[in-house]
Every structure is written in structure tokens, then in C-alpha cells.
Amino acid sequence: MATAEVTSTPTNGTRTRPFHVVLMTIYSVENAGIRYVSAALQREGIETTIVFLRDWVHNRLTMPSDNEFDIALDVIRQNDADLVGIGFMSSLLPMATELNHRVKMAFPDKPVVWGGIHPTSTPETCITETDFVCVGEGEIAIIELCKAVRDGEQVTEIPNIWANIDGEIHRNEPRPLIQNLDWLPYPDTADENKVYIEKDAFTIEEPWKRGAEYRIYFSRGCPYNCSYCYVSILRDVYDEKGKQFYRARSVEHILGELEHMQRTFPKVARVKIDDDTSFAFGEDWMEEFLEKYPNRIGLPFECLLIPPMMRPNMLIKLQAAGLVRVQTGIESGSAKESKEMHNRSPGNTAIMKFAEANKTMGMNVVYDVIIDNPHATEEMKLETAEFLLDLPRPYDIYFYSLNYFPGTALTRQGLEEGTLDPNLVEGANNKAWYQFRVSMDWPRSNEDKFYLALYCLASKSFVPRDFIRKLIDQRETWKKNPEPVYYLAWAANYAKMFYVAMRYFKNGELTWFKVRQYGNITQMISQ
Amino acid sequence: MGLRDRIKGRLNRLRGGIDALKDEAKHPGRPADHRIAGNPFYESEADRQAREEASSAAAVRTAERAAAAPSQPPTDPEPSPSPVTSALPDPNVRPGGDATDQDAFWFLDGTDVDDGWDQTNPSKPDAEE
Numbered sequence: 001m002a003t004a005e006v007t008s009t010p011t012n013g014t015r016t017r018p019f020h021v022v023l024m025t026i027y028s029v030e031n032a033g034i035r036y037v038s039a040a041l042q043r044e045g046i047e048t049t050i051v052f053l054r055d056w057v058h059n060r061l062t063m064p065s066d067n068e069f070d071i072a073l074d075v076i077r078q079n080d081a082d083l084v085g086i087g088f089m090s091s092l093l094p095m096a097t098e099l100n101h102r103v104k105m106a107f108p109d110k111p112v113v114w115g116g117i118h119p120t121s122t123p124e125t126c127i128t129e130t131d132f133v134c135v136g137e138g139e140i141a142i143i144e145l146c147k148a149v150r151d152g153e154q155v156t157e158i159p160n161i162w163a164n165i166d167g168e169i170h171r172n173e174p175r176p177l178i179q180n181l182d183w184l185p186y187p188d189t190a191d192e193n194k195v196y197i198e199k200d201a202f203t204i205e206e207p208w209k210r211g212a213e214y215r216i217y218f219s220r221g222c223p224y225n226c227s228y229c230y231v232s233i234l235r236d237v238y239d240e241k242g243k244q245f246y247r248a249r250s251v252e253h254i255l256g257e258l259e260h261m262q263r264t265f266p267k268v269a270r271v272k273i274d275d276d277t278s279f280a281f282g283e284d285w286m287e288e289f290l291e292k293y294p295n296r297i298g299l300p301f302e303c304l305l306i307p308p309m310m311r312p313n314m315l316i317k318l319q320a321a322g323l324v325r326v327q328t329g330i331e332s333g334s335a336k337e338s339k340e341m342h343n344r345s346p347g348n349t350a351i352m353k354f355a356e357a358n359k360t361m362g363m364n365v366v367y368d369v370i371i372d373n374p375h376a377t378e379e380m381k382l383e384t385a386e387f388l389l390d391l392p393r394p395y396d397i398y399f400y401s402l403n404y405f406p407g408t409a410l411t412r413q414g415l416e417e418g419t420l421d422p423n424l425v426e427g428a429n430n431k432a433w434y435q436f437r438v439s440m441d442w443p444r445s446n447e448d449k450f451y452l453a454l455y456c457l458a459s460k461s462f463v464p465r466d467f468i469r470k471l472i473d474q475r476e477t478w479k480k481n482p483e484p485v486y487y488l489a490w491a492a493n494y495a496k497m498f499y500v501a502m503r504y505f506k507n508g509e510l511t512w513f514k515v516r517q518y519g520n521i522t523q524m525i526s527q
Numbered sequence: 528m529g530l531r532d533r534i535k536g537r538l539n540r541l542r543g544g545i546d547a548l549k550d551e552a553k554h555p556g557r558p559a560d561h562r563i564a565g566n567p568f569y570e571s572e573a574d575r576q577a578r579e580e581a582s583s584a585a586a587v588r589t590a591e592r593a594a595a596a597p598s599q600p601p602t603d604p605e606p607s608p609s610p611v612t613s614a615l616p617d618p619n620v621r622p623g624g625d626a627t628d629q630d631a632f633w634f635l636d637g638t639d640v641d642d643g644w645d646q647t648n649p650s651k652p653d654a655e656e
Contacts, residue, residue, distance in 0.1 A: 140618065179621035191588060204592050205585030211563070212573035244621055267577035366557055399556035439553050456555045493552040500568045501548065 017047075019150045021142075022081040024051040024072060025116075026088050026095050027061055029196070029207040032217060032274075033116065033138065034087050035187035040139040043185050046146050050188070051075050052196045052207055053099070061433040063095055067200040072099065073106050075195050081107075083149055085142070086130075087116035090405050090425075091432035100130055111149060113142070113161075118427065121233045121407025123162050127169055133162040136174040136237050137220075139184065177238055181220060181249040186257040189264060212269035214261050214299075218254055221246035222276040223306070226331075227343040227410035228370070228402060231276065236407065248281050251288045258297045270324070271301040278303035279310075279318070286314070290321045300324040307354035308347045315357055325364040327398070328354065332370060333387030334380035341375060343409060348387055359392040366396040371438065371452055373402045375419070381451040385472060388458040389465055397459045399452075401435035401442070440490050450475065450482035453489035460492045 021041055025031045029052045038048040051072050053064055064072075076084060084103055088096040096114070103112055115134035119126040127133045132155070134141050141160035148155045156163045159175035178184065191206045208215070222231045223246050235245060261268060279286065293301075302325040315323075328351065332338050335346035358365045369384065388397075404411045404425045414420025426432055435442055444452065454471065457463045471478060471485055478485050551568050563569040570578075616622075 176619060178618040180616045180618050182616050182622075183618035191585070196585070202589070203585040204588045205581060207581075209581040209584075210578045212571060212577040213563075247621070250622070267573065267580055269571070269573035269577070369556075397556045398559065437554050437558060438556060440555055441553055452555065489555065490552060493555055494548065497548050497551050497568055501544075504567075 018045055019082045019146055020047040020049070020079050021083045021085060021146060022049045022051060022076050022079055023085040023087065024053060024099065025086070026053045026064070026092050026099065027056050028052070028087070028089065028092075029055045030215065031087060031116075032187055032215065034085075035189060036184060037085070037087075037115070037138050037142050038188035038193075039185035040143060041146060042188060044143050044147075046143070047079075047193075048188065049075055049079050049081075049193045049195065052194065054198055055196075055207065056436070059434045059436055059439060061092075061430075061436070063098065064197070065200055068197050069099065069102050071195075071197050071200075071202050073102060076103065076107060076110065081110060083146055084110055084112045086112065086114050088114075088118055089116065089432075090118040090121065090427045091403075091430050093118060093427040094430070097129060113145060115142070117230050117233065118406070120237060121230075121405065122427065123171070127162045127164050131164055135160050135162060136234065137177055139178070140175065174237060177220070177245065177247070179244060179247060181247050182253045184249075184253075186260055189261070209265055209267070212267055213272050214258075214265055214268045214270075215272045215274045216254065216257060216261075217249075217275055218273055218278060219246060219248045219275045219281075223280055224277065224345075225343055225409070227341065227413070228405075228408055229276075230405065230408070232343075232409040233405075233407040236409070236412075246277075246280070248285065251285060251292060254289075255292060255296050258299075262297070268299065271297070271299050273301060273303035276304060277306050279314075280306060286317075290317050294321050298322065302327065304328060305354075308345065308350040310354060312357040312360075315354075315361060315363070319361055319363065323363070325366070326358060327366045327368065329368040330384075330387070331368055331400075332373075332376070332380060333384035334376075335383075337373070337376055337380040337383075341373065341410070342370075352390065355391050355395070364396075366398055367391070368398045368400060369455060370400045370402050371455070372435070372442075372444065372448060378447060381447070382472070382475075385451055385454040385458065385468075388455055389468055389472075391458075393459070393461045395459055397455065399438035399455070401431070401438050403432050403435070404429075440486070440493070446482045447479050449486045450479050453482065453485040456489035457485075457492055460496060462495070463492055 021038075023034050023038055025034050028034075031052075034050055038050055041048050053068060053072055075081075084107075086096055086100060086103075096118075100112055100114070103110070111131045113132035113134055114126050114130050115138045119133045120135050123133045123135050132145060134145075138160070141158060144158045145155065145161050147153070148158060155161070156165065156170040157172060159172050161172055163170040163172075189206050189208055191204060191209070194204065194206045196203050196205055196207050221234070222229075225232055225235055231245075238245065258271065300322050303323065304327045307328055329344075330351060331342055331344065333348060335348065338344040338346045355365065367388075369388070373380075404414065404420060406425050406427050411420065411425055415422060415425075423429060424431075438452075440452075454468060457468050457471075458465075547567055551566070558566055558569060563571075563574060
């Protein structure tokens with residue numbers, strides 16, 4: 001734990017170089033928060049290095065090797081780091097704890113701060129494992145912590161920062177959320193200070209550049225407060241301070257970041273606006289964006305939209321500005337499940353109209369659907385199947401297996417009512433290691449297998465809808481013995497993938513080189 | 528390399544391709560967008576080019592770092608080109624006043640929306656005004 005002194009040891013009198021922070025994240029190369037923190041520190045003259053410890057493609061999350069941990073420790077040693085930050089999600093708690101342990105064993109005097117959504121949701125348990133925990137938005141808090149450590153000032157009264165001083169816990173309320181997001185720097189995406197560790201080796205690179213997509217956030221927060229989502233954690237943490245929870249950057253600030261990106265990401269071909277909800281902004285904001293984006297950036301973009309607020313006229317304008325693909329959350333086709341379990345406004349009518357508008361415009365659409373909800377009734381699952389069947393094709397689905405993350409409204413409610421086994425909460429559980437991307441071979445009840453099969457079939461344009469409706473009519477039979485339907489859905493996935501492969505082949509893109517490159521599936525984890 | 532080895536090599540690659548197909552078919556939905564790099568069924572040509580260029584640039588950068596001074600700390604990056612600290616806005620002042628979330632988000636009022644589809648959003652539908 002941190003030094004017994006309430007104030008830290010001053011380092012400014014002896015240092016001949018800037019304060020240096022090594023930030024680490026595990027299985028999360030897409031982590032934007034750590035890049036924002038890094039950039040905010042750099043703006044204050046504090047040096048940073050970011051370590052990305054492994055990436056994943058499918059559900060293959062295993063503990064990093066000794067050698068990989070040692071590489072991470074070497075980064076701390078080579079930079080003579082003054083502070084180490086570890087950011088992680090709940091499911092990765094065992095790995096973060098192991099990393100923390102190894103850092104403290106190797107460098108007992110270097111303070112370690114944990115941040116990210118897991119420490120934010122469970123600071124009481126996290127603070128017993130480490131020196132500091134950052135709760136909530138971290139940019140300003142970490143700057144203050146670094147300056148306090150550097151200058152030997154109080155480290156026990158910094159808003160957002162919980163401190164463990166020789167076992168004595170100092171808890172501090174979070175400061176209000178950043179209201180003007182234009183204060184934020186652009187995320188740190190330089191190559192030189194990034195260390196990407198994979199397969200017992202490392203490279204010096206910004207892993208975001210390993211794709212043609214640039215992910216950007218126009219806003220923070222979300223108008224919704226879905227019970228299963230991290231947003232419900234943050235709304236709880238911020239309470240009244242989070243009243244103005246959903247905040248947008250100015251158009252100029254966003255375009256500035258994108259112009260910087262175009263200079264530094266040579267191969268970017270599209271932009272993904274990765275807000276939980278995009279474009280729920282005012283009319284003036286929208287008009288300014290629609291006018292400036294095509295001229296100054298001009299790249300195709302994708303985003304998540306809310307059907308109840310999105311109208312064809314605006315969709316047409318967005319398409320003209322470059323929108324090529326839309327993602328939207330259905331989650332459940334059941335109004336009861338949406339309202340009573342997910343705390344979402346029922347929106348099937350709006351989603352259907354939205355889908356028809358997208359179909360007319362030829363927009364590529366993908367819907368989010370949540371499965372594996374142990375409290376969903378069969379009627380709810382049936383309503384979802386019927387709604388998916390009614391949606392205009394073609395469309396894709398992102399399936400999400402319901403996980404209980406600590407601190408979400410859903411988890412809190414389940415624990416309070418005694419309907420949720422605490423061992424099923426991520427952190428104690430690690431289901432997300434295996435179902436980050438839903439797979440067909442995860443153990444499910446016969447009923448869940450049957451309905452997942454129906455959802456899969458419903459989204460395949462080549463499977464006749466009448467056939468699926470017949471399966472629904474005969475559901476009492478198939479639920480008892482779902483394997484034929486389940487394997488049919490699996491076969492439909494094969495057929496779709498085979499079709500994709502043949503399309504590549506026809507276009508001359510399926511070369512032996514490509515097959516060889518991708519053939520060894522373990523190589524797909526990091527290429 | 529003999530004919531037998533070539534046939535064997537091609538069969539192995541084919542088996543690898545089939546393994547990739549099997550693995551992808553096991554997953555009923557799309558991968559998340561940021562997970563398509565390296566996935567033969569979703570990665571576009573632009574993604575592939577970006578990945579290959581990033582990989583080779585990273586290899587060169589890493590080798591140069593190792594050859595130059597393996598025990599020295601890495602070069603500091605250029606700070607992100609954001610406004611200088613003195614020109615920054617006050618992070619605590621919300622631009623555009625202090626309306627609460629709920630004021631702006633009429634679509635969260637718990638009802639399904641069936642009208643106003645000829646309007647340009649995000650204006651409130653007539654029925655709600």
C-alpha cells in the first residue's frame with residue numbers, strides 16, 4: 001500500500017525529468033478512456049506510456065503468460081515510472097489483480113491506481129487491493145493525483161480518488177461530471193509511447209491503427225438508463241451531480257480530432273461514432289455537423305441511433321453526409337421485458353418504421369439483441385422472435401449474452417431481491433470471458449437453444465419466413481428437443497459464411513495467402 | 528519441394544480455412560466492428576491493408592527501438608494537438624445552459640412512437656407538443 005505518510009514523498013526536488021505515468025490495460029486495445037487520460041496528462045507536462053496487454057478476437061481470454069507480465073514490468077522499469085495506472089473491466093478482475101500483485105512485488109514503492117468501470121462500480125473491494133482507486137471520470141482526478149504525488153502534497157482528499165494508506169481507507173466523493181467536453185484533449189494515439197504485448201513479444205505501436213476504422217466519441221453519457229448497462233452504474237455514482245449526464249462535444253472539437261486523425265492514421269477508410277446513442281443533439285448542432293462534415297472529413301461513417309427520435313428526413317440528411325451503416329438496440333421484442341427488466345422505453349413501432357425507412361434507403365442495418373436472460377419468460381422470447389421475423393430483411397444482429405456486471409441497476413436489484421446468485425456477478429464470475437461474443441456451443445436450456453435458433457434463422461434472408469413461423473407454431477415439440485432446429489440455425493450460419501467466402505473467391509479476394517493467413521485460428525487473436 | 532509436399536501443404540491450408548469457417552459459424556451474430564481486423568469473413572480490403580501496414584511499421588519501429596538503445600526509455604511522443612491549457616474552456620460550465628437530460632429527451636417518456644414520421648427530428652412530434 002502507499003507510504004505511511006499522509007502526504008506522498010516529494011519527487012520534484014530530485015527529478016531531472018518529467019513525471020512519468022505508465023497506464024496499463026488488459027484485453028482492451030479499444031479502450032478510449034485510457035487514451036483520454038494519457039492525453040490529459042501529457043497536456044499538463046506529464047509523460048505517459050500505455051501498455052496494451054493482449055487483445056482478443058473471439059472468446060479466448062486467458063491469463064497472460066509470465067513472460068508477458070515481465071515485459072509489462074520492464075516498461076515500468078525502463079521508464080522509471082512514478083505512478084502506474086491499471087484500467088480494466090469487471091470480468092478481468094483476476095488478471096488485473098495478478099498484474100497489480102506483480103507490479104507491487106517488483107516495485108513496492110511505486111503507487112498504483114486502478115480505474116475504469118470495475119473500480120468505479122466496486123471501489124470498496126478494489127481499494128483493499130491497491131493504493132488508489134479512481135471512481136468515475138478520471139482525467140482531472142488523475143492529473144491532481146499525479147501532481148500531488150510529484151509535489152509531495154495530500155493524496156487523501158482528491159475528489160474521485162480513494163486512497164489506501166497503510167490499510168486506512170480515505171473515500172472521496174466524485175467531482176461533478178465534465179460539463180464542457182471541449183475541455184478534453186483529443187485521445188492520445190501516437191505510436192511511440194504505446195507498447196502492445198501479445199504472444200510473449202511486444203511491438204511499439206498504436207493498435208487502433210490495425211484497422212481501417214477510426215472510433216470516435218461525440219458525447220459522453222446516454223439519454224437512456226438501461227438496467228444492464230454501465231450507464232446505470234455511472235448515474236448511480238454521480239446521482240444529482242450527474243443530472244446533466246448526457247453531454248456533447250462541439251462540432252468544431254470533433255472535426256478537429258478527425259482532421260488530426262486523417263493526418264496520423266494513413267489508412268483510415270471509415271469512422272465509427274461509438275457513442276451509446278448518436279445524434280440526440282439539438283437541431284443547430286445537427287445542421288452544423290451535416291454542413292461541415294462532408295466537406296472537411298468526407299469519410300463514410302457508422303453510428304448507433306435511437307429509432308423513436310430518428311425520422312426519415314434526418315436519416316436522408318445523415319446518409320447524404322456519409323452515413324453508411326446504422327446500429328440500433330432492440331434488445332428485446334417484448335414491451336414488458338424492455339420496460340420492467342431493461343428499463344427501456346418500449347419502441348417496437350418506432351423500430352419498425354425506422355427499419356422500413358432504412359430499407360427504402362438501402363442502409364446497412366445491424367440490431368442489438370440480448371439473449372440468455374434467466375428471468376425472461378417464454379412469452380417474452382416469443383415476442384422477440386416474432387418481432388425479428390417481421391423486420392424487413394436484410395439485416396445483421398449483434399447478439400449479447402446477458403451478464404451481470406457489478407453495480408448495474410439490474411445486478412443491484414437482483415441481489416437485493418435475492419433472485420441473483422452473487423457468484424454469477426462478473427468479477428466473481430467470468431462468463432464474459434466465454435460469451436463476449438455469443439457462441440452457439442455455450443450451455444443453454446432447451447428453450448433458450450430453440451429461441452436463439454429462431455433469432456438466427458429470422459435474420460437470414462435465404463430462410464423462408466413461413467418455415468420459421470411453422471417452427472414457432474410447433475414450438476411445444478421443438479422446445480423439448482431443439483437440436484434439429486438448433487443445428488439447422490448453425491448450418492444456416494455455415495451457409496452464410498460459405499456464401500461470404502465464395503463472394504470473396506468470385507471477387508478474387510480469397511487467395512491462398514488469405515486462407516493461409518487466417519487458416520490457423522489462433523493467429524487471428526493478433527495479426 | 529515435391530508434389531507430395533505441395534499437396535500436403537495445400538490440404539493443410541484448406542483445413543485451416545475450414546477451421547476458420549467452423550469457428551465463425553459457431554458465432555451467430557456479427558463480431559463487433561472493432562473486432563473485424565483479422566477476421567476473414569468481415570474484414571474489408573481497406574482493413575487488411577491498414578492492418579498489414581500497421582504491422583510492418585510496428586515491426587520496424589520496434590526493431591529500431593531495440594537496436595538503438597534497448598535499456599533507454601522510449602522517445603516521448605508529440606502531445607496530442609489539443610488547445611493549450613490557457614485557452615481551454617471551463618470544464619464545469621455546460622455550453623448552452625443548464626437544461627436537464629429529461630427536458631431534451633421527450634422520446635424517453637415511456638410510450639412507443641407512431642406519429643411524426645414525416646417530420647425532421649429531433650423536433651418533438653406534434654402529438655407531444
